[in-house]
Amino acid sequence: MVKYPPTAAEVQRELQFYLQENKNLQPLLLFYKKLYARQRSFSKQPAVDIVPQALTEGLRKKEPLLSKVVLPIPLSETLKQAEAILTAAHKELLAGTEHQFDELLMLLQSTLTAQNLEDIFCQPGNLSLPMIQAYLRKNPAAAQLTEQHLAVMAQVIRAALQMYFVNFARQTAASFTFENWKEGICPVCGEKPMLAMLRAEDGSRVLECGLCHTQWDVQRIFCTSCGTTDQQHLSFFYIPEQTHRRVYVCHQCKGYLKTIVLKELAREIIPDLENLVTYYLDQLAAREGYGEAGKQAVLN
Ligand SMILES: [Zn+2]
Ligand SMILES: [Zn+2]
Structure with missing residues (x-):
């Protein structure tokens, strides 16, 4: 199941909620409001040829669908999307660096018109924010830009490419339910989950991918x-006044996953936004020694 991007009404409702919680989130939330609007207007790419039988076999061998299929991504269209998203990001997230817009635009254009780009950006494994950021840092056009600029630019590029993955995930949802997929990576694109939720109705643990936004159920x-399924290695923590926002940690591998207990909420959430506004839990987890450094680029 894929519920992305959120509707305008959902975004408006959540913005009001989060702004009451924390006024400092305004620039970030305004950027995402514009980003979702842009993504909603995204024109459909040509359907990808899916041969369910061959792919089902891959799933059985624990291989995500996109390890078998390469998405055709028209990069000229992506550049158009990315330029619009960059304009919004520059206004909302990089206030005070007006004079650098041209440099940012140049970096974006030279990145998305480089040769052999398909080999890089059509592979979901290369699209984590730290990886895009590292790729950008090698570009001479990035010489005058700060790490914050590059973090924002990585976000812009990922967001511009993302809808191809989301549309593919939506297309696959017609052929696959992923009922038997119990892995810790997305069955469609292979990314690690962005967020987990404990469903209100039955307490089941649902994971959501932050790239293609596929959801799938796994064991608690x-x-x-x-x-590991060894309970001795697993526990969770939370901030006392926010018992619905838990951080599940593993003492064995030092991995962690933010988890939202939906039963404790009187409203529906947009997982993507909930993930963003709980960045302080990522910082807390990092301070406690969990997670890979720089897993989430800090945007604010
Ligand atoms: Zn995915
Ligand atoms: Zn672990």
């Missing part, structure tokens, strides 16, 4: 990073 006692 299970580390999504190393796969």
Whole structure:
């Protein structure tokens, strides 16, 4: 199941909620409001040829669908999307660096018109924010830009490419339910989950991918990073006044996963936004020694 991008009404409702919680989130939330609007207007790419039988076999061998299929991504269209997203990001997230917009634009254009780009950006494994950021850092056009600029630019590029993955995930949802997929990576694109949720109705643990936004169910006692099911290694913590926002940690591999207990909430959430506004839990987890450094680029 893929519920992305969120509707305008959902975004408006959540913005009001989060701004009451923390006014400092305004620039980030305004950027995402514009980003979602842009992504909603995304024109459909040509359907990808899916041969369910061959792919089902891959899934059985624990291979995500996109390890078998390469997405056709028209990079000229992506550049158009990315330029619009960059304009929003520059206004909302990089206030005070007005004079650097041209440099940012140049970096974006030279990145998305480079040769052999398909080999890099059509592979979901290369699209984590730290990886895009590292790729950008090698570009001479990035010489005058700060790490914050590059973090934002990585976000812009990922967001511009993302809808191809989301649309593919939506297309696959017609052929696959992923009922038997119990892995700690996305069955469609292979990314690690962005967020986990404990479903309100039955307490089941649902993971959501931050790239293609596929959701899939896994068992409760299970580390999504190393796969251990040994309860001794697993625990969670939370901030006392926010019992619904838990951080599940694994003492064995030092992995962690933020987990939202939906039963404790009187509203629906947009997982993507909930993940963003709980960045302080990522910082807390990092301070406690969990997670890979720089897993989430800090945007604010
Ligand atoms: Zn995915
Ligand atoms: Zn682990």
